[in-house]
Amino acid sequence: MSRVFNFSAGPSMLPEPVLARARDEFLDYRGTGMSVMEMSHRSEVYTAIAQKAEADLRELLGVPSHYKVLFLQGGASGQFAGIPMNLLRGKASAVYVDTGIWSDKAIAEARRYGEVRVAASSKDNGYTKLIPRGEWQVDGDAAYLHYTSNETINGVEFHDVPDDGGLPLVCDMSSNILSRPVDVSRYGLIYAGAQKNMGPAGLVLVIVREDLIGHALPGTPSILDYKQQAEHHSMLNTPPTYPWYLLGLVLEWLKEQGSLADMERRNLRKAEKLYAAIDASGFYSNPIDLNCRSRMNVPFRLRSAELEKVFAKEAAAAGLVNLEGHRSVGGLRASIYNAMPEAGVDALIDFMAGFEHKYG
Numbered sequence: 001m002s003r004v005f006n007f008s009a010g011p012s013m014l015p016e017p018v019l020a021r022a023r024d025e026f027l028d029y030r031g032t033g034m035s036v037m038e039m040s041h042r043s044e045v046y047t048a049i050a051q052k053a054e055a056d057l058r059e060l061l062g063v064p065s066h067y068k069v070l071f072l073q074g075g076a077s078g079q080f081a082g083i084p085m086n087l088l089r090g091k092a093s094a095v096y097v098d099t100g101i102w103s104d105k106a107i108a109e110a111r112r113y114g115e116v117r118v119a120a121s122s123k124d125n126g127y128t129k130l131i132p133r134g135e136w137q138v139d140g141d142a143a144y145l146h147y148t149s150n151e152t153i154n155g156v157e158f159h160d161v162p163d164d165g166g167l168p169l170v171c172d173m174s175s176n177i178l179s180r181p182v183d184v185s186r187y188g189l190i191y192a193g194a195q196k197n198m199g200p201a202g203l204v205l206v207i208v209r210e211d212l213i214g215h216a217l218p219g220t221p222s223i224l225d226y227k228q229q230a231e232h233h234s235m236l237n238t239p240p241t242y243p244w245y246l247l248g249l250v251l252e253w254l255k256e257q258g259s260l261a262d263m264e265r266r267n268l269r270k271a272e273k274l275y276a277a278i279d280a281s282g283f284y285s286n287p288i289d290l291n292c293r294s295r296m297n298v299p300f301r302l303r304s305a306e307l308e309k310v311f312a313k314e315a316a317a318a319g320l321v322n323l324e325g326h327r328s329v330g331g332l333r334a335s336i337y338n339a340m341p342e343a344g345v346d347a348l349i350d351f352m353a354g355f356e357h358k359y360g
């Protein structure tokens with residue numbers, strides 16, 4: 001067996017100890033004689049798995065007790081609709097910050113349910129900068145303020161929590177949740193698809209303050225209604241049992257690594273050395289403002305698309321895979337989530353130096 005360093009943006013690499021543990025428990029989960037995949041979601045054994053995952057998540061993120069944690073389906077994209085359906089609460093509009101391709105998609109979907117006011121957009125600068133908070137137009141009558149803490153495709157990340165302007169703050173944390181500590185109490189709602197930094201695809205996490213739920217728009221499907229899902233412990237229907245179990249294993253692994261502050265230090269070290277290697281060369285470039293470069297997704301360019309193709313191909317042959325940028329923007333991108341060991345980043349930096357030597 002040989003494992004590569006997988007720089008995919010999502011689904012992305014998982015910690016190897018998690019995969020090994022899942023393999024060991026695959027056919028016979030702890031003497032039950034069956035795989036987790038084969039269990040009733042209502043069984044005692046599975047209920048314990050589900051509850052442990054929630055408890056570990058609450059512990060790691062420090063989720064206050066007046067927040068519900070929901071394990072849903074339909075991805076973060078499903079929540080682009082679920083959020084306005086649940087959180088408009090009789091108000092006419094919601095405020096969104098446009099910082100990249102994912103917030104742009106969230107805005108387009110929300111427009112199907114209510115009026116969207118765009119507080120600020122960095123579309124005109126090619127999504128390479130964040131507009132300072134002081135320049136945002138936030139309407140105090142709106143239902144909530146939505147932003148994307150890490151733009152997975154563009155490689156732009158907020159390194160602070162923006163002021164909420166008196167509105168419930170709603171955040172798409174799909175690609176940087178659990179990469180650093182976060183003060184959940186500053187948010188009305190946090191959501192994140194699992195397949196970037198938490199587990200396999202098939203699960204989306206919603207952390208929502210209790211007082212915001214129970215006002216879903218008429219016509220909201222029951223499975224997207226936070227109140228109903230909370231009442232049924234995310235088991236209004238059959239949940240994605242196996243991804244939920246794997247997410248639980250990832251959370252146990254994370255706890256073994258220390259706190260989220262420890263994880264943040266590791267992630268910062270990985271990102272800083274990769275950006276330093278890019279900045280030190282005239283051969284590689286990253287266009288993002290220094291104050292909002294993503295620690296999770298590092299896009300970079302070479303002088304031509306042809307050379308970028310060669311780079312991705314030769315890197316893959318060296319065991320460094322999925323370095324192509326998103327199809328919508330091109331270029332190259334290294335996604336270095338929690339599961340990417342520092343050795344993977346070191347190997348990439350070495351490869352980059354060799355490639356520059358050859359083609360520079």
Ligand SMILES: *Cc1c(COP(=O)(O)O)cnc(C)c1O
Pocket residue numbers: 010074075076077078102148150151152172173174175193194196
């Ligand atoms: C991947 C991603 C999404 C979409 O996730 P799906 O689970 O495919 O719907 C949304 N937002 C961000 C920031 C992402 O990285």
